[in-house]
Structure formats: C-alpha cells, structure tokens
Amino acid sequence: MFTRGIFAGAAISALLLASAVQAEENYPAPVVKLITHSSPGGGSDVFLREMVPYLQPYLGPKLVVENVTGGSGAKAMAEVAHSTPDGGEFYATTPTFIYTSLLSQPEATYKDLEPLVNVFYDPEVVYTAADSDFKSLPDVIAAAKEGRGKWGAANPASLERQLLEQMKQKTGANASIVTFEGGGDMQINVLNHTLDVGVGEVEEIRAQLEAGKLRMLAVLGDKRLDQFPDLKTAKEEGIDVSGLKFRGLAGPKNTPPEVIAAWEAAIPKLLEDPKYKKIWTENNLQEGFMKHDEYVAFMAKFGADTESFLRESGVIH
Incomplete structure (x- = not known):
C-alpha cells in the first residue's frame, strides 16, 4: 500500500510537471x-x-x-x-x-x-488618519464647507479624482483636490495630516489599516464591503456618489x-x-x-x- 502511494504521488507530480512544461x-x-x-x-x-x-x-x-x-x-x-x-x-x-x-x-x-x-x-473607500478629528464622511464635508478641505486622489486623471469632484458638486464643499502619481505617496500625506482624506482601495491601504494608522469613513460604491459590514456607503450617508473601478x-x-x-x-x-x-x-x-x-x-x-x-x-x- 505504501509503495503504491509513492508511485501514485510520483505519477501526479509527473503529470503536474508535464502540464507546466506544456x-x-x-x-x-x-x-x-x-x-x-x-x-x-x-x-x-x-x-x-x-x-x-x-x-x-x-x-x-x-x-x-x-x-x-x-x-x-x-x-x-x-x-x-x-x-x-x-x-x-x-x-x-x-x-x-x-x-x-x-x-x-x-x-x-x-x-x-x-x-x-x-x-x-475594486470598491473605492474614503479614508483618513486614525488620529484625525473626522469620524464620518459628513464630518469631512462639514469641515470643507466651514473652511477649506484638502482631499487626495492617487492620480491626476483617475476615477478617484472624478469621484471627489462629484462629491464637491453634490455637496457644495469647498475643497482642493491634490493628486499624486500613486496611492503610496498619497497615503503618506493623509498620515501626516497634509490631506484630510484620501480615496483608494482597501487592498492599497490594508497595511496601514491593520497597523491602526488609517481609518475608513465610507464606501464609494453601491453596497457595503463583506469584510467591513459596518462601514456605510456614501449614499447611506446622504452623499449620492458611487463609482465602479475595474482591474x-x-x-x-x-x-x-x-x-x-x-x-x-x-x-x-x-x-x-x-x-x-x-x-x-x-x-x-x-x-x-x-x-x-x-x-x-x-x-x-x-x-x-x-x-x-x-x-x-x-x-x-
């Protein structure tokens, strides 16, 4: 029985190797x-x-x-x-x-x-530094109406930027939108409070989320995330903004x-x-x-x- 198992294992390995070579x-x-x-x-x-x-x-x-x-x-x-x-x-x-x-x-x-x-x-989320004063997306909008918000998008020509532009139009918020050549650079500016919020994907910010340095405020999609069921969508917060990012x-x-x-x-x-x-x-x-x-x-x-x-x-x- 043991010998048969060895030959069976060898046969399977050979088959997998042959498939890879093919x-x-x-x-x-x-x-x-x-x-x-x-x-x-x-x-x-x-x-x-x-x-x-x-x-x-x-x-x-x-x-x-x-x-x-x-x-x-x-x-x-x-x-x-x-x-x-x-x-x-x-x-x-x-x-x-x-x-x-x-x-x-x-x-x-x-x-x-x-x-x-x-x-x-890939659903988009709005996020901020974990130690910021913003506890919700309406907080961000309110601050931008009272003063001037600083919001970040990972690329000058991107869905993220367009979603933020739509957010300004829909809410009347007074915010400057700062763009970068990648999400990594944007995260740094959110972490050091140069930006109030950034927009990105959970995959992109996961390391900082798990380290407790970033906090998500809302999903810019039509439904909540399975892994974060308590995180509301922007629409649920009264802000009619949603986008679909493909990869x-x-x-x-x-x-x-x-x-x-x-x-x-x-x-x-x-x-x-x-x-x-x-x-x-x-x-x-x-x-x-x-x-x-x-x-x-x-x-x-x-x-x-x-x-x-x-x-x-x-x-x-």
Whole structure:
C-alpha cells in the first residue's frame, strides 16, 4: 500500500510537471511583463504583485511586474501600445487609462490598446488618519464647507479624482483636490495630516489599516464591503456618489488569438485557487472576470460614457 502511494504521488507530480512544461511550450513568450503606471505600493502595483505567484502555474511563462510611472499612465500606455504583440507585455487597466486618454493628449490612448481580460472590480473607500478629528464622511464635508478641505486622489486623471469632484458638486464643499502619481505617496500625506482624506482601495491601504494608522469613513460604491459590514456607503450617508473601478489587462493591438485564449483559460482557474481566493476576498475585491470580446465591448462603453460625462460637466470640450 505504501509503495503504491509513492508511485501514485510520483505519477501526479509527473503529470503536474508535464502540464507546466506544456503550458510554457504553448505560450509564445517565455517572459511576460505586467506593466503598471502605479508607483510601488499603489493599487495596481499591489494587485499585480499579489496575483503573479498564483497566476504563473496556470499560464506558464515567467511573470514580472514593472512600474512605469509618469503622465498619469501615459508613459506606460505608450510602452505597451508600441510593444510587439507576442503576448510578452501587458498593461494593468483601471479607469485611469480612460481618464488620461480623455483629459490629456498622450502619445497612445486606450483606443490604441487591445483589452485582454478583466479580473476584478475594486470598491473605492474614503479614508483618513486614525488620529484625525473626522469620524464620518459628513464630518469631512462639514469641515470643507466651514473652511477649506484638502482631499487626495492617487492620480491626476483617475476615477478617484472624478469621484471627489462629484462629491464637491453634490455637496457644495469647498475643497482642493491634490493628486499624486500613486496611492503610496498619497497615503503618506493623509498620515501626516497634509490631506484630510484620501480615496483608494482597501487592498492599497490594508497595511496601514491593520497597523491602526488609517481609518475608513465610507464606501464609494453601491453596497457595503463583506469584510467591513459596518462601514456605510456614501449614499447611506446622504452623499449620492458611487463609482465602479475595474482591474484587468490590455495589450498591444493584434495580440494573437492563442495568447488571448491562454489568458481566458488561466484567469478562471486563478480566481478559484483556494489560496489566492482567500487573498482577494480578504482584500474586498469582487470577482469580475470578463473574456476578451466582452471586455472589448465593456471598455468601449465605459470610454464613451466617461467622455459624455466629462463633456456634460464642462471638463473637456
């Protein structure tokens, strides 16, 4: 019985090894660069670095994360748009690359990239320093009406900034919105009270939350977070502001069908991996897998809707 168990274990190991080798042989690029516009510690940076160890066995090639900061994502978008479409380089998509494309004149826009797949939806939260005087989102609004608030967004062209602009419009708050090139830099300014509040994802601020240095005030989404059921939404606090942040990948145009198929097969397996599922659920990420064709349609609509909103608001002409 013991000998049979040894042979069975050896057979399973050989099968797993053969599958891994086959995956590497089938995927056209030996190394895949996953590029983010976020600085180290920012939301996309954390998303990619936590995902990579669990994704690699399901995809095959070696996966590396690279931070290409500058221009609110413009530099990163241009690099991926001009890369060879061989499955070797992808950009971590968030609403930022839509906003950057619409609010500036980057070398490459979101229309120059090929949406690959979406992985998650990432709820946004408003947070402050744990030792600040703000105990709720209405406290922040009231202070901004009495004096002048200082609110932070992780990127000049981002959903976070737009949500804060909407909050100003909806409440009449008098606040300056300060932007950065990543969530890590913004956190520092919230911690040292240079900013009253910041907007980001739970995944991005988790370390400081667990250390007791930051406190969440509200969810900028349509429902409460499973891990923090007592945290109210902005709407529940009487502030009609909500946004949907997506996290996925895009590559250069003409990405080969076999590359797209490999990712479409790998991501569902990744999301069901027990160890990784524990991580992403604890980070309050919401499963948002979309295949390539679905993601292409989603991105086109999101881009068109965002452009219409920015025109109607007078932000762009």
